[in-house]
Amino acid sequence: MRIIIVGAGAVGSHLADQLSKEHHDVTVIEENKERMQRLQDALDILVIQGNGASPKTLQSAGIENCDLMMALTNQDEINIVASLTACKSKVPFKIARVSNMDYYLLDNWLSEDDLGVDLLVNPEFECALQIRNLLAVPGASDVAEFGGGEGIMVGLKVEPGAPCVGETLSEIMLKQDRDYFLIGSISRRGRTLIPTGQTRLETGDQVFIFCLRSSLDDVYEFCGQKRKQVKRVMILGGSKVAVYLCKMLEKQRIRATLIENDEETAEHLAEELDQTLIIQGEPTNVEMWDLEGIGEADAFLALTRDDEENLLSGLIARSKHVPIVIALLEKLEYVPLVNQVGVNTAVSSRLAIVDTILKYVRRGNILSVTTLKGNEAEVIEFTATPRCKLLNTPLKDLPALPEVLFAMIVRGREIFIPTGHTQILEHDRVVVIAGHTSKRRLEELFQ
Structure with a gap:
């Protein structure tokens, strides 16, 4: 995908880094010379110095052959003008960072189409x-909801004396009478771990757990915490x-x-x-x-x-x-x-706003994307289309996918944590946690 990013601030630079690693063709426009040079030295991408609202600058960046244009400067009007130019150039999808709520309350006077924008993102509101959402799950570092909120992912710290410390995950799960949660990823001393059955939790680990909302109290107890x-x-x-x-x-x-x-x-x-x-x-x-x-x-x-x-x-x-x-x-x-x-x-x-933007950068059957703080893994929610290459096969029999865990499935009104015998069916909503090396492969399998 050919992507133009206007603005090399924290958001633009972060997205440029991530998308270039996923082998997209990324061009960044930045007016500040020092910031432009810093980004060019750090990443293997094309960086152009200039005003992102200038049609001439956008043309030199290849706006006429662009698949997606993201205007992410901290100036709303520059972002909107850049989107209008992209609209004139028939860019298929335009995203603009807009903080002024007045632009969201225009009713029938101006719509997103009139502004030349397919998606307005407000970073402060997000x-x-x-x-x-974090206050609704006290003490969590990260929260994501699935299946209308009945399914949830929470990031919790393992406290001293927690019952989960010391034993392998396989040993812990054998003691449970049901599969009411799944540990998708662990942050430990700056490293990201996708756990296996032989993984042992340690005090101080930050664990990212998938469960039903009705099981939250059990998950807190598992990590040695109480929910208030x-x-x-x-x-x-x-x-x-x-x-x-x-x-x-x-x-x-x-x-x-x-x-x-x-x-x-x-x-x-x-x-x-x-x-x-x-x-x-x-x-x-x-x-x-x-x-x-x-x-x-x-x-x-x-x-x-x-x-x-x-x-x-x-x-x-x-x-x-x-x-x-x-x-x-x-x-x-x-x-x-x-x-x-x-x-x-x-x-x-x-x-x-990064998660919101990534959902639109990825292929159309991706419903949501959640990045985790201090963790290189990413939570992606897919729709299993008829072309999905993983249909009707038990998960344990699928080809090995390094750094991938199938964490949750939403099937109609039912939501559950899959086992090795679970099969993905057409129209399922499948929640996967994946390391950065496996994201592109997953997109291909679910397309």
Whole structure:
């Protein structure tokens, strides 16, 4: 596939790296010379310096022979103009990063078609959704839903004394009276493991578990944790992510206290948010946290625009024994550090839209894509079409697929974890966890 990416920021660079590894023909347009040179030195792709909204620059990038154009700069108008040019050039699919919600509320005046865009992605809104889902599964680093939410994948840390430590996965499963969960991947000391029956879990492992939502309490117990419903949260910073999230929490009747340093911003938030308590003050003023009830909070969310402040705040919140601490980090190199400083998990508005975009880059029978934090594996949900090469054969008899686990199958209204005797049937929705070397092969088998 020929792909043009406008903007070599964190999102554009991340996608360019991933897609070039999957052997797509990627061209990146970047106006900043230093950023352009850095990307050209790091990746074996074509990088063009120029304005991504310029028709001349887009033509030099090969817009007329392009299959997919992604405009991912941090300026909405440049992204929309680039998409309009791509539309004129009859590019089959156009994606634009747009943060201003006004463009999503145009009703009959302007539609996505009028804007020349097939998909608008709002990174801050997607990030707020991600945090809301994490709060629904307290303590999880990652959450993904399947089959209307009845099936779920959660990333949990194995705590000291957890019953799963020491025994092989085969030994553990023999003690169960049913297959109520499956461990799809393990992050251990910076390495990604796709487990086998002989794998033994260790304290500190980050495990990515597939299960039915009704079995979540069992999964928590397996990892040595207890699940506690979130009823009260404290939020630092009045960022766009925080505002979107507060509106979601208000609908769920979760009590939120938001601390914002800027007086004018705090006043505006007090007018916009009906049921959120807004406090104007220094976000890192720990005495203020105590006065506002940090000790009673079920979750602490550091959502300022400063990554370092969010990490430091999260560390202090953990020292106050807050059960769940989530930090907003836009510098992607900081994301792997969160567990080392005691923060439960990190979110990024930039990474939040990567999964949404990847679903559209991949072939049409891919329903969803979920990348895992600190883990090289990827969760992909396929539809088994009549052309799927894996139909009607027990999974144990399929050709060996390195770094691949079949994690869950949605069949009509039924959702279950497959065994070696399970056969994939036409129209099944199949959830697979795969290492980066096997993704392209899976696409070929499911096409």
